[in-house]
Structures are given as C-alpha cells and as structure tokens.
Amino acid sequence: MKETLFMGKVTSAMTHEVKNVLAIIRESAGLAQDLLVAAEDKTFPNKERFSRIMDKIDKQVQRGAEIVSTLNSFAHVPDYEVRNEDLNSVLDQMLLLSGKLSRTNGVKFLIEENTKSVFLEADPLKSRMTLYRVLEFLAPLTGKGSEILMKSTKSEKGIPALGLFITMVASGESFIERVQSHPEWGSLIEEFRSLNISIETKSELNAVMINFVK
Amino acid sequence: MKEFKVLMVDDEEEFVRTLDERMQMRNVDTSVALSGEEAMKKLEEDPPDVLLVDLKMPGMDGKEVLKRAREAYPGVQVVMLTGHGSEADEAEARRLGVFEYLRKPIPIDQLMRTLKAAYKKKLEQAMVAASFAEEGDFESARDIMKQGQPKK
Known part of the structure; x- marks a missing residue:
C-alpha cells in the first residue's frame, strides 16, 4: 500500500x-x-x-x-483503505480515465444516469481496478462501433453492483458466448474472487455484472 | 479612470504577470505580489478593493494571507484562485471568510464577474456599516465590515 x-x-x-x-x-x-x-x-x-x-x-x-x-x-x-462512496461517482471518474481505452478499441463507453445513489463500502482502488480490468477485457471483444453502457445497480440480493450492457454493431455469434469461451475469462473470475468481487454474464441482457460481494 | 483595485498574489510569475496585463486591458487597477509576505506589505501600503490570492505558495500560503487580510483589512474581499485545491481546502477557506474559491485555469469572463461581485459586496458592506456608524453603533459597523452582518 x-x-x-x-x-x-x-x-x-x-x-x-x-x-x-x-x-x-x-x-x-x-x-x-x-x-x-x-x-x-x-x-x-x-x-x-x-x-x-x-x-x-x-x-x-x-x-x-x-x-x-x-x-x-x-x-x-x-489515501483511503476503505471508503464508503457512491458507485455513480466511481463511474464518472473512470469514464474519463478510460477515454484512451475507448478510443483505441473504437468502442464507446457510456454511463446511464442513475438518480439513486448506490453506496459501496470497500477499498476504492480495488473497485476502480476491477471496472477498468473488465472494460479492458470487453472492449476488444465487442468490435469497433459498439457501445458499453455502464450503470450502477444492486443485485437481487441487494449487493452493490455495476452492470456493463453491450450493444454491438455486428451481429452473429452471441457476445456472451464469446466472453465465456475466451481463455482469459476464467482467470479473470478467479482473480476477482480473491478480492471478494464476482463477475458474471447475463445473456438475456447482453451484459456483464460486477458484484461487490463485501 | 480604473473601475476598482485588485492585488494579485501568486508565486507563478508568468501566470500572474500575464493575468495582470489582461486585467489592465479590462480597466482594472491591478498590482502583483509574488509571495504572501510581499502581499502583506502591499496591503499595508495601499489596500486594494479585492485580493486575488493563490492557495499554495512557498512561505506564507494563501490561507494565511486570507486569515491575516480578513483580520486586519476586513473591508478587503478575498478571492482564492488555485490549481491545488482539495475540498477540505475549500471548506477551510470558506470558514476563514473567502468571498469565492476558484480553480485554475478559469475563463477571464468568469474571473471578472467574480471580482466585480466581490467589489460590489465591499461597497454594500461599507454603506451598511456607515449607516450603523452614523447611529453611533461602531461595534456593529465593525462586525459588518468583518463578517458581513452585525453580531446581534
């Protein structure tokens, strides 16, 4: 630290x-x-x-x-080992900091405004690192012209979460299948599990969810 | 005839000299100090209407200048202009009586609007204080000049 x-x-x-x-x-x-x-x-x-x-x-x-x-x-x-913060402000900050990543891959990162605050008490560096790592993984898979819409939310169990909803230009192979079959996906899940963060795919929403377990 | 007097305090000489030229072109009577210590001397010699001060400077920093200026020259309004400010710094500056807390870089029109508003506040305070003094209530007049309103 x-x-x-x-x-x-x-x-x-x-x-x-x-x-x-x-x-x-x-x-x-x-x-x-x-x-x-x-x-x-x-x-x-x-x-x-x-x-x-x-x-x-x-x-x-x-x-x-x-x-x-x-x-x-x-x-x-x-400066903070643990901080209680609104995930909406994390998204605002990371949207600007991931501008280069977005441009390099030709993928638009967007935020869906959530008028409700979703508070997360956690290591603020880890939450940002997780979001960036997932964006880094997803962006090359979506293809140029695609969009990744980020939204703060809560899981069914009430756990603070981030949803990354993908809209692709090219259709064909299911995006979620592409994610799940990617050789790095398994190791990414493992990497985040050690941080008490779970990532999962939601086929019906064409989305990847980041759940901040604790 | 210049509109009002501003003393600008900043250790970034290139910045403050350029801003000085721009303000003069806008009919403001300006002077420059490159440190907090120099600012205090200039305040004593010729108090301005508004003090525009940077936060982080070697030696006497902006907060100390603000504190001393509000104490010794309560009629002078202080505007802070900084590239270094945290939320805590802003809260502290407001507690110390800063008129406005601005962040660099700032459009000149916005800066001019703020300085004019600070000057207007100075004039208004002076007029209200004068009316109290006329009634013989010098204590309230002093409070108005210092805090913007009488204590009681």
Missing part, C-alpha cells in the same frame, strides 16, 4: 504543476486574443483564422484541465 500511496502523492503533486502550465497557456492565448481585438486591425489577413486557433487552444486547455482534475482525484484514491 505504501507504494500506491507514494505513486498517488507524486501524481497529485504533478497534476498541480500541469494545472499551472495550463493556466499560463490559457492566459497567454487570451492575452494574444485581447491584443488582436484591441488593435482593431482589419488589414490583418488571417484575423479570423487566428481567432479560431485561439479558440481551439482555449477548448483544449479546458479539456486538459478536466483530465488533470480527474487524474488528481484518482491520485487521491489510495
């Missing part, structure tokens, strides 16, 4: 540095824009193009700031 704490601490400190860099970029681009407006120089041949570039910088700074903020809160996850 000491190692993860250290990683988190250093990452958190670095995210603050990046935020300052982003703030300087935003203000510098903003100043350039201000000067352009103040000059009112209609002869500047690329004025509109210049403005568009400045807008692009501003939007990307905003995007960067959002990513860095999420990374910062993720870096603080190891």
Whole structure:
C-alpha cells in the first residue's frame, strides 16, 4: 500500500504543476486574443483564422484541465483503505480515465444516469481496478462501433453492483458466448474472487455484472 | 479612470504577470505580489478593493494571507484562485471568510464577474456599516465590515 500511496502523492503533486502550465497557456492565448481585438486591425489577413486557433487552444486547455482534475482525484484514491462512496461517482471518474481505452478499441463507453445513489463500502482502488480490468477485457471483444453502457445497480440480493450492457454493431455469434469461451475469462473470475468481487454474464441482457460481494 | 483595485498574489510569475496585463486591458487597477509576505506589505501600503490570492505558495500560503487580510483589512474581499485545491481546502477557506474559491485555469469572463461581485459586496458592506456608524453603533459597523452582518 505504501507504494500506491507514494505513486498517488507524486501524481497529485504533478497534476498541480500541469494545472499551472495550463493556466499560463490559457492566459497567454487570451492575452494574444485581447491584443488582436484591441488593435482593431482589419488589414490583418488571417484575423479570423487566428481567432479560431485561439479558440481551439482555449477548448483544449479546458479539456486538459478536466483530465488533470480527474487524474488528481484518482491520485487521491489510495489515501483511503476503505471508503464508503457512491458507485455513480466511481463511474464518472473512470469514464474519463478510460477515454484512451475507448478510443483505441473504437468502442464507446457510456454511463446511464442513475438518480439513486448506490453506496459501496470497500477499498476504492480495488473497485476502480476491477471496472477498468473488465472494460479492458470487453472492449476488444465487442468490435469497433459498439457501445458499453455502464450503470450502477444492486443485485437481487441487494449487493452493490455495476452492470456493463453491450450493444454491438455486428451481429452473429452471441457476445456472451464469446466472453465465456475466451481463455482469459476464467482467470479473470478467479482473480476477482480473491478480492471478494464476482463477475458474471447475463445473456438475456447482453451484459456483464460486477458484484461487490463485501 | 480604473473601475476598482485588485492585488494579485501568486508565486507563478508568468501566470500572474500575464493575468495582470489582461486585467489592465479590462480597466482594472491591478498590482502583483509574488509571495504572501510581499502581499502583506502591499496591503499595508495601499489596500486594494479585492485580493486575488493563490492557495499554495512557498512561505506564507494563501490561507494565511486570507486569515491575516480578513483580520486586519476586513473591508478587503478575498478571492482564492488555485490549481491545488482539495475540498477540505475549500471548506477551510470558506470558514476563514473567502468571498469565492476558484480553480485554475478559469475563463477571464468568469474571473471578472467574480471580482466585480466581490467589489460590489465591499461597497454594500461599507454603506451598511456607515449607516450603523452614523447611529453611533461602531461595534456593529465593525462586525459588518468583518463578517458581513452585525453580531446581534
């Protein structure tokens, strides 16, 4: 645990540095824009193009700031050995952190808003790791253009759970069969069992459920 | 004629100097301090209407500046602008009487709106405090300047 704490601490400190860099970029681009407006120089041949570039910088700074903020809160996850938290906020955080995974596989990750909170008291790092590992496993199997809709829920026994509902572009072989016959599926089940987390398929829903047993 | 006076405190010199230029173009009378200690000196020499202060700085940090400024210059509104803030930091800043707690990077229009609102609050407080002082109730006038309302 000491190692993860250290990683988190250093990452958190670095995210603050990046935020300052982003703030300087935003203000510098903003100043350039201000000067352009103040000059009112209609002869500047690329004025509109210049403005568009400045807008692009501003939007990307905003995007960067959002990513860095999420990374910062993720870096603080190891601060808690056990934490009671709403699975909806875990989904929000992990949706942004798994953006690269989604793009690499050409699969869209979505969240179905759940107005009800689903609280889980557990090691917050393990719940995130489980979700990421399952997404990492499922994404290449679904195929480009598919969607994985994530939702916080409770199992029939009232256990906090996450449902990953898959919508595929290509039909044919059943997705659930593909999951179950995959050589890694069995070892994934075993890996999570040791963490008191069960993963199971739901053929009728075309979904994979992550149940946080205790 | 500049609209109001803002003292900006941040150890990220490149950031604060650039922001300074942008604020001046928006008719704000600005000055810059690169540390909490320098900010306290400038506050003493020429108190601004609004203090815009970073949270984490070497030496005297933003929370200490906020605390001292609210104590010694209750008429000056303090806005915190930080890239480092946690929820606990924000709660602490609010307890210490910060007008608003903002996170970097922030659009200039949003920052300007906040600073103007802080200045407006300063003016309103001063007017209410003056009316109490006119009635001879200096204690309430002081409380208003410090906490926004009389104790009793």
